[in-house]
Amino acid sequence: MSWSTFLEQRRGILGMNARNLDYIRPYNPASAKRYADRKLLCKRLLIKHQLPVSRLIGSIKNSEQLESFDWNTLPISFALKPNRGFGGEGILVVYGKKKFLENTWVKADGSLITVDDLKSHIRNILDGSFSLSNTSDFAFFEERIKLAKIFKPYAFKGIPDIRVIVFNSVPIMAMLRLPTRESGGRANLKQGAIGVGIDLASGVTTTAIWKQSRIIEYLPGSGFPLSGIVIPQWKEILHMAVEAQRVSGLGFLGADIAIDRDQGPVFLELNARPGLAIQVANLDGLKARLERVSGLKIKTIGRGVRVGMNLFGGEIQEEVEEISGRKIIGVIEPVRLIGKNAKSITIEAKIDTGAGFSSIDDDLAAQLGFADTVAAFRAMHSDYSKVKHLTPIERRATLGNIPDLAGTTIIKSSHGVSYRPMVRVTLLLGGIEINTKVSIIDRESLKYPAIIGRRNLNAFLVDVKK
Numbered sequence: 219m220s221w222s223t224f225l226e227q228r229r230g231i232l233g234m235n236a237r238n239l240d241y242i243r244p245y246n247p248a249s250a251k252r253y254a255d256r257k258l259l260c261k262r263l264l265i266k267h268q269l270p271v272s273r274l275i276g277s278i279k280n281s282e283q284l285e286s287f288d289w290n291t292l293p294i295s296f297a298l299k300p301n302r303g304f305g306g307e308g309i310l311v312v313y314g315k316k317k318f319l320e321n322t323w324v325k326a327d328g329s330l331i332t333v334d335d336l337k338s339h340i341r342n343i344l345d346g347s348f349s350l351s352n353t354s355d356f357a358f359f360e361e362r363i364k365l366a367k368i369f370k371p372y373a374f375k376g377i378p379d380i381r382v383i384v385f386n387s388v389p390i391m392a393m394l395r396l397p398t399r400e401s402g403g404r405a406n407l408k409q410g411a412i413g414v415g416i417d418l419a420s421g422v423t424t425t426a427i428w429k430q431s432r433i434i435e436y437l438p439g440s441g442f443p444l445s446g447i448v449i450p451q452w453k454e455i456l457h458m459a460v461e462a463q464r465v466s467g468l469g470f471l472g473a474d475i476a477i478d479r480d481q482g483p484v485f486l487e488l489n490a491r492p493g494l495a496i497q498v499a500n501l502d503g504l505k506a507r508l509e510r511v512s513g514l515k516i517k518t519i520g521r522g523v524r525v526g527m528n529l530f531g532g533e534i535q536e537e538v539e540e541i542s543g544r545k546i547i548g549v550i551e552p553v554r555l556i557g558k559n560a561k562s563i564t565i566e567a568k569i570d571t572g573a574g575f576s577s578i579d580d581d582l583a584a585q586l587g588f589a590d591t592v593a594a595f596r597a598m599h600s601d602y603s604k605v606k607h608l609t610p611i612e613r614r615a616t617l618g619n620i621p622d623l624a625g626t627t628i629i630k631s632s633h634g635v636s637y638r639p640m641v642r643v644t645l646l647l648g649g650i651e652i653n654t655k656v657s658i659i660d661r662e663s664l665k666y667p668a669i670i671g672r673r674n675l676n677a678f679l680v681d682v683k684k
């Protein structure tokens with residue numbers, strides 16, 4: 219998609235703030251938001267579920283603890299954070315200890331910081347200067363994350379992080395955030411960090427934005443291209459993000475994950491109100507992606523990750539789609555079926571190019587409003603052997619006035635020959651609406667409640683690896 223085309227479509231994206239409320243409020247209860255708003259509570263939750271975080275060194279909750287704190291317990295490098303801080307505010311990172319000066323450390327910019335400086339900063343934290351609602355807070359020290367080798371050319375005096383948006387156990391969008399000189403070494407887009415979209419299928423960076431909306435190709439002040447960076451341990455990162463969404467109870471989540479040089483991916487925090495700049499970095503809006511996975515029944519974390527990678531990844535796929543004029547889909551796809559009286563259900567369906575007609579399960583047909591159709595047909599024609607000697611005209615004549623019957627079909631398969639009723643439904647597959655007839659059969663013993671046959675696949679290319 220070109221930048222001009224994207225700008226034309228951006229009206230819907232800019233209105234996303236209000237629509238985000240459709241997901242934040244219903245899916246993020248107050249009991250779950252507290253994990254996102256309190257970093258230490260979040261850290262304990264993640265540790266309980268064996269998810270990686272930076273090691274906690276110590277905490278200071280009041281003035282008495284501040285005065286009695288043993289500064290000799292602090293390591294050579296560490297991060298000092300407010301428990302209820304937001305947007306990276308109040309975080310102080312120490313990179314080393316100054317030789318020959320007692321209790322004096324060195325910050326990223328080379329400046330020194332003493333115990334008195336730390337005390338002053340902690341008093342501001344305790345007073346709530348960095349908290350969400352300016353209420354009293356407490357401070358904690360944790361182990362400093364060390365810069366992974368792959369990011370050394372791209373990060374200025376700080377640690378890049380990866381934000382993954384997760385909804386309904388499916389990762390739907392991701393972005394790499396790179397600290398810059400303008401951001402003071404913080405991976406915060408509002409303060410001047412760079413945001414780079416990530417292809418969910420491959421974990422490779424795509425479009426970069428700076429100062430929240432300006433698209434750039436190279437790292438400012440260097441010739442390093444920002445697209446094509448391969449994020450290490452990508453699938454593990456997606457698994458971590460989905461698992462965090464499940465254990466936190468946050469239905470709509472922004473998981474912030476950094477890659478430590480020694481430990482690998484570790485959580486920084488969970489965000490119940492992720493910002494919208496991630497859409498610009500991915501040249502796409504969240505709303506369509508949210509709607510696409512809403513209502514899906516995702517039973518396992520692995521399945522959720524595969525769905526996200528399949529649905530929302532693949533620049534090469536986009537090029538093939540543009541050339542062929544067809545949309546690429548996998549062998550298993552989410553499909554919304556709309557039946558009688560606009561009754562609709564979203565399910566996972568098998569894409570079967572070996573089948574002529576699409577078919578749905580008896581129970582699914584009933585949920586779509588066709589229970590009477592199925593019952594009446596079964597009462598008249600439960601066995602193919604009873605009608606196989608009849609001509610098509612004679613078979614139609616025996617059907618009588620079965621409600622909503624759109625026709626019948628004879629299906630030959632490895633299980634034998636069956637005579638099935640057909641009804642009219644609307645399929646929404648890959649964003650394309652298809653008005654069609656589907657046959658009905660008992661699929662209770664099969665894994666998927668519906669198959670989409672080749673008569674409904676003219677607008678698609680099927681990638682068997684998806």
